[in-house]
Amino acid sequence: MIELALSAGVMVSCLAGTFQFGYTFYIYNQLVTAVGNGGRYAAMRTYRAGSEVDLEKGRAAIRNMVVYGDAKPNELTPVVVNLHPDQVEVEWVKDKTGAPTAVHVAIRKYPVNALFRTIYLDGRPGVEFPFLGRYAPAEREP
Amino acid sequence: MLIAMSVTMLLLLAVMGLAFDVGRIYIARNEAQVFTDAAAMTAASKLDGTKAGLDRARDAVAKVPMRWNLGTEEFHGVIVEFSADGSKWERDPRDAASVTAVRVTAPQNSVEITFLRAVGGPNNFVVPAHAAAMANPVRLTE
Numbered sequence: 001m002i003e004l005a006l007s008a009g010v011m012v013s014c015l016a017g018t019f020q021f022g023y024t025f026y027i028y029n030q031l032v033t034a035v036g037n038g039g040r041y042a043a044m045r046t047y048r049a050g051s052e053v054d055l056e057k058g059r060a061a062i063r064n065m066v067v068y069g070d071a072k073p074n075e076l077t078p079v080v081v082n083l084h085p086d087q088v089e090v091e092w093v094k095d096k097t098g099a100p101t102a103v104h105v106a107i108r109k110y111p112v113n114a115l116f117r118t119i120y121l122d123g124r125p126g127v128e129f130p131f132l133g134r135y136a137p138a139e140r141e142p
Numbered sequence: 143m144l145i146a147m148s149v150t151m152l153l154l155l156a157v158m159g160l161a162f163d164v165g166r167i168y169i170a171r172n173e174a175q176v177f178t179d180a181a182a183m184t185a186a187s188k189l190d191g192t193k194a195g196l197d198r199a200r201d202a203v204a205k206v207p208m209r210w211n212l213g214t215e216e217f218h219g220v221i222v223e224f225s226a227d228g229s230k231w232e233r234d235p236r237d238a239a240s241v242t243a244v245r246v247t248a249p250q251n252s253v254e255i256t257f258l259r260a261v262g263g264p265n266n267f268v269v270p271a272h273a274a275a276m277a278n279p280v281r282l283t284e
Contacts, residue, residue, distance in 0.1 A: 003143055003147070007147060007150075011150070011154060014154055014158060015154070015157070017158075018157060018158045018161045018162065019161070021161060021162050021165065022161030022162065022165055025161075025162075025165030025166060025168070025169055026165065028169055028212065029165070029168050029169045029172055032169060032172045032173055032176060033172060033176075035176075036172075036175075036176035036179065039176070039180065040179065040183075040282075043180075043183060124212070124213040125173070125213055126208075126213065127176055127180060127208055128180065128206065128207050128208060129179075129180045129183060129184075130180070130183055130184040130187050130202070132183060132187055132279075132280045
């Protein structure tokens with residue numbers, strides 16, 4: 001009985017730690033998939049830069065792709081629990097003329113609420129895809 | 143009691159290994175796949191029917207800034223191969239003008255196993271990934 005009492009503490013700690021890591025890894029893996037999908041979408045999307053509003057609409061569509069798996073979602077159900085569009089960073093890498101050459105998509109300040117401790121993912125996972133879409137500097141977003 | 147504890151500890155290690163090691167393996171595989179997707183698209187965008195285009199494709203793959211193992215390690219030993227028809231792949235094709243596709247393989251992503259090796263698992267688990275992309279227009283094919 002004493003042995004059980006002693007070993008139970010160790011085992012419960014191990015199992016709790018296992019859950020903590022396992023859940024964090026599960027969420028991280030989902031985020032890798034989500035930013036990968038967003039990066040691929042951003043790479044192929046037409047870059048419309050008629051105004052700052054159009055650029056922001058483009059970024060919002062990419063964030064929606066990461067968070068909801070759809071650029072124009074009908075249902076706002078995130079593919080990763082508690083992920084919000086404002087936790088997705090979208091940055092364009094541009095050349096000297098201002099034309100996009102690549103897009104960087106990363107997760108910012110996302111809390112993983114596991115059993116005992118909240119772990120914040122900031123800057124990771126992140127991806128960078130080459131820009132392969134059409135560059136339309138004077139066009140407006142529909 | 144000692145035997146029971148030994149068996150229990152082995153089972154506990156196996157459960158921890160499943161959560162921790164297998165979780166990391168899945169993440170590494172996913173990270174490698176996203177990297178090879180981005181690298182293949184980047185390389186395909188550089189193909190222009192010349193030898194210089196092939197060199198630019200290799201350089202572009204080397205400069206893709208993505209990492210693996212929870213975003214901490216650079217990819218090493220990345221293989222870039224070219225093809226005219228998507229079936230026969232060569233690292234240094236003689237006829238650059240006929241090249242229309244590129245395949246990127248990340249073969250050396252070796253995840254160090256922490257818990258599962260204590261119950262007879264391997265010391266390392268390699269998670270290779272590859273992706274192929276066509277040029278004109280650039281699109282992933284594998």
